[in-house]
Amino acid sequence: xxxxxxxxxxxxxRRVCANAxxxxxxxxxxxxxxxxxxxxxxxWSDHVDWRxxxxxxxxxxxxxxxxxxxxxxxxxxxxxAPEAGVTFERLNGDSAIVTALEAERAGVDRFVYISSSxxxxxxxxxxxxxxxxxxxxxxxxxxxxxxxxFGPVYGPDQPHFPAPAxxxxxxxxxxxxxxxxxxxxxxxxxxxxxxAVYELAVTDDPPASPVTAETLTAxxx
Numbered sequence: 026x027x028x029x030x031x032x033x034x035x036x037x038x039r040r041v042c043a044n045a046x047x048x049x050x051x052x053x054x055x056x057x058x059x060x061x062x063x064x065x066x067x068x069w070s071d072h073v074d075w076r077x078x079x080x081x082x083x084x085x086x087x088x089x090x091x092x093x094x095x096x097x098x099x100x101x102x103x104x105x106a107p108e109a110g111v112t113f114e115r116l117n118g119d120s121a122i123v124t125a126l127e128a129e130r131a132g133v134d135r136f137v138y139i140s141s142s143x144x145x146x147x148x149x150x151x152x153x154x155x156x157x158x159x160x161x162x163x164x165x166x167x168x169x170x171x172x173x174x175f176g177p178v179y180g181p182d183q184p185h186f187p188a189p190a191x192x193x194x195x196x197x198x199x200x201x202x203x204x205x206x207x208x209x210x211x212x213x214x215x216x217x218x219x220x221a222v223y224e225l226a227v228t229d230d231p232p233a234s235p236v237t238a239e240t241l242t243a244x245x246x
Contacts, residue, residue, distance in 0.1 A: 027051040029093045031100050034061040038099035040219020043069045055086045083127045090131035095226045097137045098124050103145050103185045118155030122162050135169040142174040142209045171225050172234040180215030209237040217245040
């Protein structure tokens, strides 16, 4: 298979890329900053076609969709900078819609939109409004659309959470009785998130969407 991952150089996106490369698939990443930072690269990254392009300028990356079987959309933010055009509505909502429409037009078979089960603490409600708006816009497209909804995703290089919150989510996520009680909002490690999204991209029999964190955790094992 050939996967195209938007935001493939990011926190979850590069784990999806690594899993796909390790399994022998072809991978293209589309992200404004191109390849990951040096400290995040590994041998697998040499096999990814890193495209430096803005998803909101599809004319710059549309040609990359021609051989693609599945698009994984992993662009999103939990913080805003409106003066720079970084808003929940634009990054968490519009970017997915633009990418999905391009994928549909190109005849891509499957689109995986990485969404959320709940908003992070102290983040305004527009975070979830944008997510759900994008989900609703994708449901009637003429391709297989899969929507995993994650709770907090933690990891050693989490770029969004402060270190204390990242450690708290990691502690809760690794104590199974507590994590289980949180259901779909359970914290998930970035390694498990990357593996689960990869499995959703390539499996012949994906679960019904939206896919909860409990199912995603089981997929990654």
